[in-house]
Amino acid sequence: NTSFLADCVLLPSGKKPIHVRRSSAVVSIRNLDYIVHSLLDITDIKQLLAQQEIDIDLSRNIMGMTTGFPPRYTELSQNLLLFTEAVSVPCHAVGGDHFFIKNIGPDSTSKLGKTVISLKDQSGHAVNCVLRSIITDLTHSNFIARKNNTIEKTINQLNDAICTAALFEDEDFVTAIAADIDHETLQFMYVSAGHPAFLLIRDKNVIPVAGTGMDGTNLPIAIKNEVEYSAGNLQLEPHDKLLLFTDGLLEMPQRNIGKSITLDELTAIAQKYILENEGLFVSDLIRFILADLTERSNEEVVPYVKNTSDDDITIIGLEIEKNTMYHILSVHPQSPADIDSFVSQLINDIEADLYEKGFANKDLMYIRLAMTEAVLNAWKHGHQRKPDKPITVQWRLGNDFIFEVIDSGKGFTIADLPDPTSLDNVLKTSGRGIFLIRRMASSLQWKNGGRHLIATFKKQISSPEQDYRMKMNQLVNLWGEDREDY
Numbered sequence: 001n002t003s004f005l006a007d008c009v010l011l012p013s014g015k016k017p018i019h020v021r022r023s024s025a026v027v028s029i030r031n032l033d034y035i036v037h038s039l040l041d042i043t044d045i046k047q048l049l050a051q052q053e054i055d056i057d058l059s060r061n062i063m064g065m066t067t068g069f070p071p072r073y074t075e076l077s078q079n080l081l082l083f084t085e086a087v088s089v090p091c092h093a094v095g096g097d098h099f100f101i102k103n104i105g106p107d108s109t110s111k112l113g114k115t116v117i118s119l120k121d122q123s124g125h126a127v128n129c130v131l132r133s134i135i136t137d138l139t140h141s142n143f144i145a146r147k148n149n150t151i152e153k154t155i156n157q158l159n160d161a162i163c164t165a166a167l168f169e170d171e172d173f174v175t176a177i178a179a180d181i182d183h184e185t186l187q188f189m190y191v192s193a194g195h196p197a198f199l200l201i202r203d204k205n206v207i208p209v210a211g212t213g214m215d216g217t218n219l220p221i222a223i224k225n226e227v228e229y230s231a232g233n234l235q236l237e238p239h240d241k242l243l244l245f246t247d248g249l250l251e252m253p254q255r256n257i258g259k260s261i262t263l264d265e266l267t268a269i270a271q272k273y274i275l276e277n278e279g280l281f282v283s284d285l286i287r288f289i290l291a292d293l294t295e296r297s298n299e300e301v302v303p304y305v306k307n308t309s310d311d312d313i314t315i316i317g318l319e320i321e322k323n324t325m326y327h328i329l330s331v332h333p334q335s336p337a338d339i340d341s342f343v344s345q346l347i348n349d350i351e352a353d354l355y356e357k358g359f360a361n362k363d364l365m366y367i368r369l370a371m372t373e374a375v376l377n378a379w380k381h382g383h384q385r386k387p388d389k390p391i392t393v394q395w396r397l398g399n400d401f402i403f404e405v406i407d408s409g410k411g412f413t414i415a416d417l418p419d420p421t422s423l424d425n426v427l428k429t430s431g432r433g434i435f436l437i438r439r440m441a442s443s444l445q446w447k448n449g450g451r452h453l454i455a456t457f458k459k460q461i462s463s464p465e466q467d468y469r470m471k472m473n474q475l476v477n478l479w480g481e482d483r484e485d486y
Contacts, residue, residue: 007042019046059130063098066134066141069469070101072400072443072456073321074115076183080238081321082115083399085283087290088314089307096122097246097312098133100141107147112183116144119316120176120221121195121246135167136174136221151180155191155221155229163225174221177210177244186236186320191229194220196250197263199270200234201241201285206271208263209234241282242318243270243289248311253297255310261293269293282317283399283458284358290315304464321398330390333379343372346393353397359459366440367401367457373433374405374453382409382451400442401457411449442469 010018021040026033074082084101099119106113118140122133139161143154155178162168177198179190190198190210197211209232210216216232250261261269266289273288274280280288290313294301300308307313329346333339347368354364375391383389395403438444442458 010039019043059134063130063134063137066137067098067100068102070099071103072458073402074103074183075323076115076181076186076320077112079323080186081323082181083282083317083319083321084117085286085317085399086314087286087303087316088312089301089303089305090312091248091307091309096129096133097248097314098122098130098137099314099316100137101316102141102144104144109148109150110182110184114180114182117179117181117244117316117318118176119178119195119244119246119314120174121248121312121314122174123172132168132172135165136162140178150231151178151189151191152229152231154178155193155218156227159193159221159227159229160225162222168222173223175247176221179244181236181318188234188236188242189231190216190233191231192217193229194218194223196245196247198245199243199267201243201270201274201282202237203239204274206267206274208267211263236320238320238322240320241285242316243282243285244316244318246312246314248309248313249293249315251311252293252299252301252309252313256298257296261296281357281399282319286315286317304462319399325398326394326396326404328392328394330392331375332387332390333375334387336376339372339375339379342393343368343375346371346395350395350397354401357397357459359401359457363401363457363459363461367403370437370440370455370457371403371405373437374403374455377433378405378407378409378453381412382407384409400459403455405453405455406448407451409451411451413450439466442466 005024006022008020008022010020012018019042021042023038023040025036027036028034070084070086072084074084076082086099086101088097088099090097097120099117101118102116104114104116118137120133120136122129122136136158140154140158143149143157143161149157155176162174173194175194177190177192177195179188181188192198192210195210197208197214200207200209214232216230218229219227250263250266252261254260269289269292270285273285273292277284277288290301290303297309300306301313331339331342333342347364351364354367359367371393375393378391379385383391389408392406393403394406395401434444437453437455440457441455442461443456445454445456446452447454
């Protein structure tokens with residue numbers, strides 16, 4: 001006898017679908033074969049399972065709401081900025097990699113505050129792995145928020161909390177690299193918990209840090225309770241770059257080539273691009289390395305779109321940028337035509353530099369339109385169309401293109417601006433300037449009560465990434481961390 005089992009859907013005319021489990025069996029009777037079918041209505045079971053199902057997109061959005069989107073630039077001092085770039089691509093709809101980058105205020109351990117970096121690889125790839133990741137990062141953030149905690153104490157508390165919680169199984173461990181940068185001293189303190197080494201790029205040298213047996217290396221988190229985690233430290237310098245990554249980057253060739261990239265090989269790849277490209281920014285280094293390993297592995301890894309390899313891939317790049325390389329102009333427009341002429345001339349003067357650094361035609365179009373809207377807003381709303389007051393426009397080109405527009409008007413509160421997409425405002429001929437700038441820039445920030453606008457443009461940002469940034473900003477604001485940037 002041969003039997004078959006399958007779930008099917010019956011579609012009665014004009015009625016709701018009926019889920020059935022069809023059983024079929026071949027039965028021999030008196031030398032004749034018969035197929036016997038039976039149908040069992042399982043609609044109630046399917047509905048019950050649907051109610052218990054965990055939505056993957058919802059889980060990922062909650063993860064993003066928990067961790068937020070990392071700040072692209074953080075002021076370390078009057079002359080220095082910390083730039084951060086993060087690329088994370090799960091190999092399935094959800095994965096085990098998760099990270100956050102947060103700024104915390106001054107306390108007894110830091111006069112100017114710190115930037116905290118966390119990159120973790122949670123065991124597993126199912127939806128429940130995302131739930132464990134959310135719990136891990138919420139717990140970690142809670143300990144970070146406690147004043148005067150050192151990084152060793154924070155990780156010790158995190159490990160003990162996870163080990164004693166009734167939410168994790170014995171095999172639910174976490175590899176992690178946790179670090180903080182003191183804004184005043186540029187001390188980089190780190191705890192590596194079963195995580196791959198990371199790379200320090202200084203001048204033209206690429207140096208592995210926190211490899212096996214080096215300072216600051218420890219057991220993974222949640223392996224054993226009451227482990228004393230130790231920290232290593234680096235003294236960072238202006239222009240230093242750091243690359244942190246999960247093991248999925250090294251294991252990318254495993255599926256098709258049958259071997260992983262070693263740390264020495266990755267170091268050599270990074271060294272090659274550093275030597276071939278004078279003044280290479282960390283954001284470009286990430287792009288080059290990812291493209292190189294993707295080609296070597298015969299895989300397709302597209303941030304925010306696809307990862308055909310067998311593991312999640314996450315890379316975090318950090319760079320200490322100098323904040324003094326600005327070009328500054330003042331303009332006294334008398335009309336919108338003057339503003340158009342000023343912006344067109346400025347873009348024409350710098351477009352060769354933008355193209356050389358990897359910006360595309362679409363990027364330049366967005367920069368031109370956003371700058372025009374920003375200067376127009378400063379002239380119209382800040383200075384009430386008065387030409388005697390100068391509008392300052394300053395810009396610089398680093399990992400991103402950044403322009404700033406400064407006026408001396410009364411300022412405004414961002415939250416009070418009307419929504420130009422609402423039914424009450426959609427037909428109005430004005431009020432869309434900031435909305436348009438938000439859509440075109442990679443990030444947007446105001447200072448000095450709205451008188452100082454800072455717009456950041458990432459080169460060749462994809463539509464999926466831009467949409468993700470907008471969504472995460474909305475979710476983080478719902479979480480209660482309302483910001484004037486995204």
